[in-house]
Amino acid sequence: MAAALATTLFAAAGCSDDGDDTSAGSGSQALEKITYLTSFGNFGRDSYAYVAKEKGYFRDAGFDVEIKPGSGSGENIKQIVAGQAQFTPIDLTGGLLAVGGEGKVTGFTAVAAIQQRTMAAIMTLDGYGISSPKDLEGKTLADLPGSVVRNLFPTYAKAANVDPAKVKFVNGAPTTLFGTLAQHKVDGIGQFVVGKPTIEGIAKGKTAVLLPYSDYLQDLYGNALITNSTYAKENPEKVKKFTAALLKGLQDSITSPDEAGTVLKKNVPTADPKSAAAELTLMAPFVRSEASGVPVGALDSQRVARSIAILQGSGQIQAGLTPEQVINFDLVPNA
Structure with a gap:
């Protein structure tokens, strides 16, 4: 059909x-x-x-x-x-x-x-308490439903020794994700590594911190x-x-x-x-x-x-x- x-x-x-x-x-x-x-x-x-x-x-x-x-x-x-x-x-x-x-x-x-x-990554900002994959436990991340970053997270978590059950995802939209992160409404977002200049332009004075999936999933x-x-x-x-x-x-x-x-x-x-x-x-x-x-x-x-x-x-x-x-x-x- x-x-x-x-x-x-x-x-x-x-x-x-x-x-x-x-x-x-x-x-x-x-x-x-x-x-x-x-x-x-x-x-x-x-x-x-x-x-x-x-x-x-x-x-x-x-x-x-x-x-x-x-x-x-x-x-x-x-x-x-x-x-x-x-x-x-x-x-x-x-x-x-x-x-x-x-x-x-x-x-x-x-x-x-x-x-x-793969350019998939978890993006956060300096000062949000995330500098390594393990730091994601207990944190809240935003991404749109069905995104590859979100869907692939269990595989990334397993490879990076993170308990995915301890990481909360909430829904976001392409037009709002960066603002949600810049306002610290969430601890991180699903994003591609190339988004670094964009978030740093929005969150003035803050440095982006990226956890690229390719660090652990190199064949993707x-x-x-x-x-x-x-x-x-x-x-x-x-x-x-x-x-x-x-x-x-x-x-x-x-x-x-x-x-x-x-x-x-x-x-x-x-x-x-x-x-x-x-x-x-x-x-x-x-x-x-x-x-x-x-x-x-x-x-x-x-x-x-x-x-x-x-x-x-x-x-x-x-x-x-x-x-x-x-x-x-x-x-x-x-x-």
């Missing part, structure tokens, strides 16, 4: 926010209108999509793209499966948990990596680009073209973060271009693999299998999940 609904909605989904992108460069072929969701709000870490659009990479690939702010892995997956959006980055571990967990979500597939290592990827499974099966060349255009914007953004921050500000007036550039600078080593010869966007099935084993070992997903159930390796760049 979900696949059928998604197929129906794909024909109608998406509308342009740029009238100049309604026809191809030659004027001979109309562009396909699609909706792209950012991973989480409109922070600097997601500005590469705006760069890809601003520089005409999407248009050249045959797409008229409307970019909307996403709400985290769980909600973004729902919109992809329902056909309300066609592409979005989610945390790949969140995708593994969705497919291999109790819900057994289907209807989406990953087609490229955005970050080669960060965000991965996903699309609807039916769309990928029926339009493999379109998926490859969109992916290439987005990754070109990603490479430009981490190479020229100041320019990307300016582009984000142009498209999102409330954005801070300096914070955006700082986020992209911090994100660059997560996008570029430390292993030589691994291209931006690549996904390795053996590494994904090790990630699955980690999640199975902590009891978060059931036995039997394979990388191919979550990733279409035929569509992954340089697969």
Whole structure:
């Protein structure tokens, strides 16, 4: 039923926010209108999509793209499966948990990596009494339901020797998490490591303290680009073209973060271009693999299998999940 609904909605989904992108460069072929969701709000870490659009990479690939702010892995997956959006980055571990967990979500597939290592972390501020994972016990953390930081916390806690039963989570929203932390309404929040410049700009005079999950969970990827499974099966060349255009914007953004921050500000007036550039600078080593010869966007099935084993070992997903159930390796760049 979900696949059928998604197929129906794909024909109608998406509308342009740029009238100049309604026809191809030659004027001979109309562009396909699609909706792209950012991973989480409109922070600097997601500005590469705006760069890809601003520089005409999407248009050249045959797409008229409307970019909307996403709400985290769980909600973004729902919109992809329902056909309300066609592409979005989610945390790949969140995708593994969705497919291999109790819900057994289907209807989406990953087609490229955005970050080669997870950026998930617990963020707090100096003076809040948290400097190591063990300090989380007895504390209250905020995050949105379904976020990968929150869903992955039991696995992180086990690896870091933390009792997850002694850590309280309360619900938060993308637009309020930073303010909630800055006002010390909670002791910490779920966040990506690249959020450091943003929180320090909000909580004037305070220094961010980060507990990166990658300190203990080194095999996990960060965000991965996903699309609807039916769309990928029926339009493999379109998926490859969109992916290439987005990754070109990603490479430009981490190479020229100041320019990307300016582009984000142009498209999102409330954005801070300096914070955006700082986020992209911090994100660059997560996008570029430390292993030589691994291209931006690549996904390795053996590494994904090790990630699955980690999640199975902590009891978060059931036995039997394979990388191919979550990733279409035929569509992954340089697969």
